[in-house]
Amino acid sequence: MIEDILRKILESLSFFYKNKKIKEDKKIYIFINKELRKIKFKNTGLKKTHINFNKRIIHLLNKKDLSKFLRNKFIQKIFFVHNRLFIFKELQYLKKNSDWLFLKKLLNENDVGDPIRYFLYPKSSGNRINHVYHLAILKKNTDIELKKISNVFEFGAGYGCMANIFSKINKKIYFRLFDTIPVNLIQYYYLKQNKLDVGFKKTNKFQLINNQNFKIFNKIQKKSLFIANWSLSETKLKFREKFINLLKDYNYVLISFQENFEDIDNLEYFKKLSRKLVKTHQFKIIKNQFYKGNFFKKQNHYFMIGKKLN
Numbered sequence: 001m002i003e004d005i006l007r008k009i010l011e012s013l014s015f016f017y018k019n020k021k022i023k024e025d026k027k028i029y030i031f032i033n034k035e036l037r038k039i040k041f042k043n044t045g046l047k048k049t050h051i052n053f054n055k056r057i058i059h060l061l062n063k064k065d066l067s068k069f070l071r072n073k074f075i076q077k078i079f080f081v082h083n084r085l086f087i088f089k090e091l092q093y094l095k096k097n098s099d100w101l102f103l104k105k106l107l108n109e110n111d112v113g114d115p116i117r118y119f120l121y122p123k124s125s126g127n128r129i130n131h132v133y134h135l136a137i138l139k140k141n142t143d144i145e146l147k148k149i150s151n152v153f154e155f156g157a158g159y160g161c162m163a164n165i166f167s168k169i170n171k172k173i174y175f176r177l178f179d180t181i182p183v184n185l186i187q188y189y190y191l192k193q194n195k196l197d198v199g200f201k202k203t204n205k206f207q208l209i210n211n212q213n214f215k216i217f218n219k220i221q222k223k224s225l226f227i228a229n230w231s232l233s234e235t236k237l238k239f240r241e242k243f244i245n246l247l248k249d250y251n252y253v254l255i256s257f258q259e260n261f262e263d264i265d266n267l268e269y270f271k272k273l274s275r276k277l278v279k280t281h282q283f284k285i286i287k288n289q290f291y292k293g294n295f296f297k298k299q300n301h302y303f304m305i306g307k308k309l310n
Contacts, residue, residue, distance in 0.1 A: 003294075004073055010083040011071075013119040019111040022067065028192050029064050032185050036061055039181050053078055057182040066189045070113035070159070075186075079158040080127045082116040087126040089290040090133035091118075097136055106132045106165050112193040113159065131162050134229060134303070138254045141284055142307045144225070150174060151224040153250065155243055156231020160187040160198075163206055167196055176207045178243075184208040226250040233257030233266045244273065248280050253306035256288070259299045270304045281306040 036058070056074045060066070070080055081087065094103050107124040109115055115125045138144060146169050154162055157177035166173045177187050184200075191198040191206050198206040200213060226247040232240055232255060247253055257266045267285075274283035288301040 003077075007073060007076060007082075011116050013083045014117045014122070016119075017117040017122045019114050019117070022111050022193060024067060025192065028189055032061055032189065033064070035181070035185055035188075054180050054182045057180075057186060061182060061185055066113065066186070068114040069186065069189070070115045075159070079161075080115070080125075081130050082126040083119050084126060086290040086292075087118060087129050088120050091121055091129050093290075094129070094133060094136055099136070099139070103132055103136060106135075106168055110164070110194060112190055127161055128165070131165055131229075134254060134256060135165070137286070137303055138252065138305055141286065141303075141305045142252055144252050144307075145223075146170075148223050149225050149252075150222075152176065153224075153226050153246065154178065155226070155228040156234075157183075157187060158229075159183075160190040160206075162227060162229075163187070163191060164194055164196070167194070167206075174205055174207075176209050178209045178214065181210045181212065184210055222251065224250045225252045225254065227254045229254070229256040230258065233264075233270075234261050237264065237269070244277075247306075248277065251308045253281065253283070253304070255304040256301065257304065258293070258301050267300075267302065270302070274304065274306075277306070279309075281308050 039058070053074060060069065060072060060074070069075055076082065094100065094107070097103060107121075107128055109117065109123065109125045109128050115127070118124055118126045118129060121129065135146060139146060148170075149166070150170060150172060151174050152163075152166055153176045155178045157163060157179055160177065163175045163177055166175055177184065179187065187208060188198055196206050197204050198208065200208050228243070232243060255270070257270060259265075259267045270285060274281075274285060277283065283304060283306040286303045286305065288303060291301045293299045293301065
């Protein structure tokens with residue numbers, strides 16, 4: 001496909017930087033294999049695109065080699081942004097930010113999964129720059145103090161990049177990652193290789209959550225954040241409801257979304273949602289000034305940023 005060829009060309013721009021080879025913890029694969037045997041894959045709230053993707057994830061997990069999983073084209077298509085020019089604009093925005101010294105530390109990439117380093121800033125990757133940029137936009141539009149955030153729920157947590165970033169922001173963070181079980185296992189590998197306390201138990205600092213172990217949680221701690229970057233906006237409308245009820249309890253909300261997804265008008269949906277929650281939160285819907293989609297599908301993208309009312 002042309003898209004795959006373009007992705008490979010962009011990846012080649014970083015040929016000059018090689019990641020260090022990471023020694024893998026073999027116990028991780030034992031755990032993953034055990035959990036794979038338990039999977040009863042159900043089509044709950046997923047679009048066809050994601051059903052097929054999860055099958056690819058299971059296939060990848062069965063190979064028992066995730067040392068270079070961030071080079072996998074299927075992983076990149078959904079989870080990993082690398083050498084795109086809009087990332088450079090985000091990086092410039094961060095460098096001009098008054099908190100640059102703090103943000104700069106969050107940009108430092110690690111070698112787990114063999115990530116493609118950003119060709120114009122090889123200390124980081126395009127994906128990590130993008131995540132930190134989102135946090136900078138959240139900070140600009142609220143009074144959030146990121147270092148004081150102690151409780152995060154991320155709907156659609158990718159391979160765990162945002163969770164890894166928050167491990168650097170607050171050592172005492174309690175981070176919940178909601179996804180499908182196959183993706184949870186990718187997250188387990190990534191975060192465990194980064195020496196973090198990750199698992200399916202409530203006692204884990206980085207708790208993996210999915211449809212099978214999801215419950216409405218006990219009273220949320222203060223200083224909490226709900227994140228859903230291009231995830232909540234890519235599920236069926238009915239499936240979104242229990243998470244909408246959940247985000248009401250969070251002090252801050254960061255949602256990124258595309259204007260339209262398949263047959264859903266997301267812009268109209270999130271405008272209605274902001275009006276629906278007017279008694280609990282103050283929301284802003286802000287156009288993403290740098291990201292306009294890819295070569296094959298141009299459209300506007302937005303942030304929905306919220307703060308709980310006192």
